[in-house]
Amino acid sequence: MDTATTTSTTSSTTTSNTNSTATTNAEMTFASFLEKMRKPAASDLVSAIKHFIAAFHTGTPDPARDSRRLQDFLRTTEAAFRAHILWRNASADDLEAAGEALEKYIMTKLYPLTFAVSPDDTRRDAAIARKFQALAFLKPEHLDIPPEHRVEASWLLAQKELCKCDSYKAPRDKLVCALNCCRIISNLLRVAAEQGAPPGADDFFPVLVYVVVRAAPPRIVSNLEFIARFRAENRxxxxxxxxxxxxxxxxxxxxxxxxEALTSLSEDEKHVLDSVDDDAETNESANDAVDAAAPAPPAPGANVAALPPAPARLPPAPAATYKTVAQLYNEGEALVVAAEESGELLSAHPFLYYAPEDLLLSDVPRLLAAYKETALKLEALTRAISSGSR
Structure with missing residues (x-):
């Protein structure tokens, strides 16, 4: 087995195992958190959390202000956990898990009010999407990436991890995808060093740039800014x-x-790359002119048909035509939280918050039937979506 295959296999196995374990632990932690917050003793915490979430719906989104509000609330509430009767004998790991679950719960609720709400972020997302298209010609030699660091299998794996960021809502989940991407690249360079080609301090960055360009991850600016603003500062x-x-x-x-930042470009490639920024400035000016020239909204009762047609704006980037299982799962988390609050979840799944000692022998047939039904539904949905995405 060659070095490239070994690197790819090692990275893939490590990342897969890490993701599987992290996902399982995170799901268990989140479920445990919801279960604990249903206890009567948690009513004070539940009230504070609901009040905080409700406050976000009363004003215009402001990423900088909202980030400060969230960071303050996370610090205050996690301190309250440490002094609370429900965590009286909790270990440091248990308190850490509670803090993680709190962040996920809140940000799942607030996602529509906090993600991609900054005009600057969305403008940059659109601009870099155009840059990705213009850089379709990019090759490793343009970034002076040495041959021993060119491991296509590892690069593809890193690209897939980075593209997953947009499928998640919690800052931690998005961050894990970004970290996995970087760890795969770091591992690639480490293996290259073991083969006798020690990487220098500047070797990581060119490979990362290349991976980002080839991945062309959707809404990468909004995702990274979201992590920076709303991931708990102490983590x-x-x-x-x-x-x-x-x-x-x-x-x-x-x-x-x-x-000028790249090596060995042809004249055509230089023109394509440099024209992107020039075209972006032209388009922005054109849209500003459209906004300025647009007529005022018609008054009530006006003859709309007689008004001149609105000037056309530049078309938006095409949206994805399908969603992955991960995207659907994470969109559904907010619906699950809402169902849990209304009591609908418990009504549909009566064993959801049972402890082992609560089960009776007579419960086993119903519990087994519910498990089989859930497993078959999950398999049907997963396979249908996977088949449709090919």
């Missing part, structure tokens, strides 16, 4: 902070990239 440290900073730097590098 965005060390490796997480380092890799997130690198990713944001890579995105900024791509956004501002001109032909």
């Amino acid at each position: 965005l440290v060390s490796e997480a902070e380092y890799f997130l900073t690198n990713l944001m730097s890579a995105v900024h590098f791509i956004e501002t990239m001109r032909s």
Whole structure:
């Protein structure tokens, strides 16, 4: 087995195992959190959380202000956990898990009010999407990536991880995808070093830039800014902070990239790359002119048919035509939370919050039937979506 295959296999296995374990633990933690918050003793915490969430619906979204509000609330509430009767004998790991679940619960609820609500973020998303298209010609040699660091299988795996960011709603879940991407690249360079080609301090960044361009992840600016704003500050440290900073730097590098930043470009490639920014400025000016020239809205009772047609704006980027299982799952989380609050979830799944000692022998037939029905529904949906996405 060659080095490239070994690197890819190792990265794939490690990432797969890590993702599987992390996902399972996260699901268990979130379910445990919801179960604990249903207890009468948690009524004070539930009231504070609901009040905080409701406050977000009363004003215009402001990412900087909302970030500060969230960070303050997470710190205050996690401190309350440590002093609360429900966590009286909790370990440090249990308290950490509660903090993670709290962040996920709140941000799942607030996702429509906090993600991609900044005009600057959406403008940058559109601009970098155009840059990705213009950089379709990009090759490793344009970024001076040495041959020993060109492992296509690992690059593809890193690209897939990065593209998953847009499927999740919780800051931690998005961050895990970004970190997995960076870890795969880091592992690739580590294996190259073991083969006698030690990477220098600047070897990671060019590979990361190349992976980001080839992945062309949707709404990458909005996703990274969302993580930076709404991931708990005490957890965005060390490796997480380092890799997130690198990713944001890579995105900024791509956004501002001109032909002079790359090596061995043809004249046609230079023209394609440099014309993107020029076209973007032209389009922005054109849209500003359209806005300025647009007629005022018709008064009530006006003859709309007699009004001149509205000037056309530049078409938006095409939307995806299908959703992955992960996207559907994470969109459904908010619906599950709402169903749990209304009592609908417990009505449909009476065993959901049972402890082992609550079960009776007579419950086993119903529990087994419910499990089989759930398993078959999940398999049917998963296979149908997977088949349709090919």
